[in-house]
Amino acid sequence: MPIISPILANPLVDGRQSERAMVVRRGVQRLLMQMGAHVLPELSLATGRRADLVALTRSGDIWIIEIKSSIEDFRVDRKWPEYRLHSDRFFFATHPEVPASIFPEECGFILSDGYGAEIMRDAPEHRLAAPTRKALMLRMARAGASRLLAAELAGVSVPALYGESE
Numbered sequence: 001m002p003i004i005s006p007i008l009a010n011p012l013v014d015g016r017q018s019e020r021a022m023v024v025r026r027g028v029q030r031l032l033m034q035m036g037a038h039v040l041p042e043l044s045l046a047t048g049r050r051a052d053l054v055a056l057t058r059s060g061d062i063w064i065i066e067i068k069s070s071i072e073d074f075r076v077d078r079k080w081p082e083y084r085l086h087s088d089r090f091f092f093a094t095h096p097e098v099p100a101s102i103f104p105e106e107c108g109f110i111l112s113d114g115y116g117a118e119i120m121r122d123a124p125e126h127r128l129a130a131p132t133r134k135a136l137m138l139r140m141a142r143a144g145a146s147r148l149l150a151a152e153l154a155g156v157s158v159p160a161l162y163g164e165s166e
Contacts, residue, residue, distance in 0.1 A: 025113075031118070045082075053065040062088050062136060065093050
């Protein structure tokens with residue numbers, strides 16, 4: 001009798017993300033990694049909302065990137081203004097088939113093709129209050145540590161996650 005694992009093969013893909021959104025996410029993650037940022041996808045915030053990508057930059061800034069895979073995806077989502085309360089900078093990210101003109105000028109804009117991405121419009125800075133920053137940093141640290149442990153328990157070599165040899 002096979003043993004069924006309670007740990008999903010990839011806990012960051014739960015069926016809510018479209019294939020197109022996952023392609024956009026991959027390109028944005030590559031860009032952020034090249035910039036020296038550390039990224040956590042699908043991070044739950046204190047409000048109960050879940051940010052598509054949260055990045056900690058080299059300078060300690062916290063960015064939230066909301067991925068939109070279509071015009072309709074953007075039109076039905078009215079929760080994005082809340083993300084500004086949890087970040088120093090807020091960006092939308094999409095692919096070339098979605099017109100950039102639908103995204104608000106007061107937000108950053110990233111264009112991704114899945115292999116990479118480019119910041120087309122920088123996001124204005126709105127600094128987090130110190131207690132909010134501390135709470136979010138703790139949330140990020142706990143989520144990151146929890147995900148590493150889950151990967152290890154699932155049999156994934158932790159050094160392999162980072163391209164290192166054991």
